[in-house]
Amino acid sequence: MGTATTTKSFCYYSYELRYRWLKPCAYYYQPKLQDDSVIVSVLNAITDRHLRWGFPKCFNRIRKLGYQWNHKRVYRVYCELKLNLRVKRKKRIPPRCPEKLFVPNKQGECCSMDFMSDSSRNQDIQCHR
Template sequence: MIQVWSLSISRACGLVDLARSAWYRGDTAGKQAQADAPIIDALNDIIEDHRRWGFWKCFGTLRNRGHHWNHKRVWRVYRAMGLNQKRRTKKRLPDRERQPLEVPAQMNHTWSFDFMSDALYSGRRFRCLNIIDEGTREALGVIPDTSLPAARVVRELKQIGSVRGLPERIRIDNGPEMLAQVFTDWCKDKGIELAYIQPGKPNQNAYIERFNRSFRNELLDPYLFTTLSQVREMSA
């Protein structure tokens, strides 16, 4: 309208309901993008190596690298780039069917295992991985240690399997070690069925629960241990 009909800026802005300040401001979006380019490049440099880092780790790294941009400005650019991560929510377990507690007719058909926790005399916590054969009620392994991740569980099962052979099925609860991909992938590769009990129903894994009670009553509760080697020696 200004160029074609030679209207004044004030009248043209009034006709299209545009504030005159917006007219005089010009292309701020392009100027803003140009001003934020160094921040975008710096964030891309960090995210390239650390894709799961959140905002504050990225911001702290920028400060360590000598950048002094205000955190609110960096947060605006961070969000505009779509880097803000969703908060992790509690993992929902799939529905578990009730597993019948039957006595296997032969050994090595079904194993079950579970973890117990206790403490040394010094107060240091440790855990025990207890593994039994449900057919014979034989304790295949009692492994005490301060850390027993899923990879360690797989290693212990491999060691027992090299001597005894692997079972057709393993009855377990829904602990993080039993849900870990390294454990489930190994069982799938070996053709082992995983019989998960229903959450909050330890009676569905009664054989290993019975063993755990005896293990606590006869070993963990009556004795004071100062080292893990004493626990391993007594439980061997």
């Protein structure tokens, strides 16, 4: 009998929450606000020195400096500071118009060059026999 009265006295939340499978610790949870000023100062120091570095390089440098911040938290601050760089896309090349191949009119007419003929006829080359 005593247990029924004590369970009713410890029931601070409504029955609606109880039936929705929400625990009281989750219902009354208030997140702790964290100060991001240290992250801001470190990111500004890195990006002032290296202007064209993106987020991965900045985050790797932060890790090398010894900070153990979560990458999602650092990226959130990185985007709030508007440091994310624009991704440059490749230019589109217009399609080339194919030209017809040269068809010789006479027999023996061709459209080729022999680049080695000039060097083999050169007088300066000495052949060793």
